[in-house]
Amino acid sequence: MMRKIWLNRWFSVAYHYVNLIRDNEDGEAFEFYGTHPNIDHVSLSACDVKETEPQVKGEEYIQFCLDFCRRHGIDLLIPRLHMELIARNIDRFAEVGTRVMVCSDLELLENMMNKEKFYRSLEGRGVVEIPAYRVVRTAEEFAQAYRELTEAGERVCFKPTESEGGMGFRILKQEAGDPLKELYGWVSLETTYEETFRILSSVERFDDLMVMELLEGDEYSIDCLADAAGNLLAAVPRRKSEGRVYDLEYSEELLALSRRIAENCRIPYAFNVQVKYNKGVPKLLEINPRMSGGLYITCLSGVNFPYLAVKAAFGEPCEVPEPEFGIKASYVEQAVRLDRIRSETEISGI
Structure with missing residues (x-):
């Protein structure tokens, strides 16, 4: 049938x-x-x-x-x-x-869709390191958060607490550049503290912004597969390299992190854990309770994540092959x- x-x-x-x-x-x-x-x-x-x-x-x-x-x-x-x-x-x-x-765990799902709630739910539980952050709603709160983080020796970035992918993400650069040169250059995610404060000051309150330490090390997307009860069946770390290049890497540190998240959160089917290193420590960016944008690349490991997630959703047992690591991959446009x-x-x- x-x-x-x-x-x-x-x-x-x-x-x-x-x-x-x-x-x-x-x-x-x-x-x-x-x-x-x-x-x-x-x-x-x-x-x-x-x-x-x-x-x-x-x-x-x-x-x-x-x-x-x-x-x-x-x-x-x-x-x-x-x-x-x-x-x-x-x-x-x-x-x-x-x-x-x-x-179907509504509290968990709601938390994962809001970074502030999710960070708070994981803080102090020994599951994953959380970046230093402040949630602000006014220009004055933004200024205070920026001051506290920079005084602690951190570079600073910010992002809405509720957004997908890179929407709303900006890095606060420490020095203003040449505006004319920037106008003729590539569009950048960087902006200045002064410009951001000016914009935020134009309204009395704004939607929640998370001001946080900028994580400057390697970034990983860990694609995970679980059964309907949230028991982890497979996890493959995918490191973002230069341009469109990704590396499917074996990392016991990141696989252990995935197991801890699975054991504590019990997220079913397919989900994605995004972490970024700073000063040698992997820190959580977010968890997406769905198939990730780059999952088709991760499937080069030999694990058909989408199909096995469908089998789990139908309540069928999944025979998961051992993933292959050490794969360097990229992608190209395809006419359809x-x-x-x-x-x-x-x-x-x-």
């Missing part, structure tokens, strides 16, 4: 996830459904059926999801958008016969045709 999997409003890398699941080592057959507000989004090109997703929120979005699952007989939903909202309504999906590949899959309109014959 061919099972149906739906991915809602994913990033473009979902193209790789779908193909990794489809080309699984067991020969299991799946039919893939994809939705996105942009019907030409490249993530949909790997799916068998695509549909335009409405840009709605809250209960209206849940109703859309439930209706989609009923209409298509979806067996498994792999959400990216509105994970918390969907997790809070997971019983309603079960009622229509749809499993959801999401962390967007006119070879069926839309909902074509299926219905309208």
